[in-house]
Amino acid sequence: xxxxxxxxxxxxxxxxKEVQVIDNExxxxxxxxxxxxxxxxxxxxxxxVLVSSNPTNPVCKLMDYGKYKFEQAKREKESxxxxxxxxxxxxxxxxxxxxxxxxxxxxxxxxxxxxxxxVKITVRFRGRELNYVKLGxxxxxxxxxxxxxxxxxxxxxxxxxxxxxxxxxxxx
Numbered sequence: 090x091x092x093x094x095x096x097x098x099x100x101x102x103x104x105x106k107e108v109q110v111i112d113n114e115x116x117x118x119x120x121x122x123x124x125x126x127x128x129x130x131x132x133x134x135x136x137x138v139l140v141s142s143n144p145t146n147p148v149c150k151l152m153d154y155g156k157y158k159f160e161q162a163k164r165e166k167e168s169x170x171x172x173x174x175x176x177x178x179x180x181x182x183x184x185x186x187x188x189x190x191x192x193x194x195x196x197x198x199x200x201x202x203x204x205x206x207x208v209k210i211t212v213r214f215r216g217r218e219l220n221y222v223k224l225g226x227x228x229x230x231x232x233x234x235x236x237x238x239x240x241x242x243x244x245x246x247x248x249x250x251x252x253x254x255x256x257x258x259x260x261x
Contacts, residue, residue: 098139099154100127103147108139111150120146177256179209184224191228195235202239202259211254225253233257 103123110118110126113135121129130137130151138157141148178201180194198208210232212225229246233255240257247254 097154098142099136100130103137103139103149105139105147108147108149110137111140111148113151113153176206177209178206179211181211181213182228184212184214184218184221184228186228191231195232198232198236198257199239202236202257205259207243207259208236208240208257209254210257211252214251214253219251222248222253229253229255 105123107120107122108126109120110129112118113133126137126149133151135151136154137149138152138154139147140150178198180198182191182194186194194210198210201208210229212228214222214225218224226246233240233242236257238260240259242255243258244254244256
């Protein structure tokens with residue numbers, strides 16, 4: 090038998106002397122001792138679940154706790170399905186990239202964008218190449234022009250250390 094992860098106090102875990110009880114249809118019953126409430130729950134073959142731990146007026150509800158947790162897990166799983174997740178794919182190039190390599194990288198970027206991922210295109214400068222940042226900006230602008238029909242520029246060229254990059258997001 091697998092254990093249910095609990096976030097509410099149930100049955101014998103409740104330590105109040107008197108509790109306000111709500112039955113499984115949602116009708117408010119009178120305030121009763123914890124023992125009477127436990128007996129009522131056992132008679133109906135349900136669990137006594139503490140829903141409000143207010144010290145002056147604790148409230149318990151009669152419910153099938155296993156079924157409640159199952160439905161809650163089902164709702165969480167359903168909401169996770171509807172969430173759209175995306176990855177940030179990175180493509181690295183040098184400022185003096187050849188035409189064939191450039192076309193190959195554009196093709197890969199287009200494939201990533203079609204899959205719904207964002208693409209970060211990074212120009213790496215090595216050694217004295219850092220003196221030619223304009224060359225890197227031209228390469229990035231050429232990338233954004235080539236991919237303009239499938240992507241929008243999310244971040245303009247930013248220089249961080251020896252890297253210059255842009256981020257492209259897929260069109261809706």
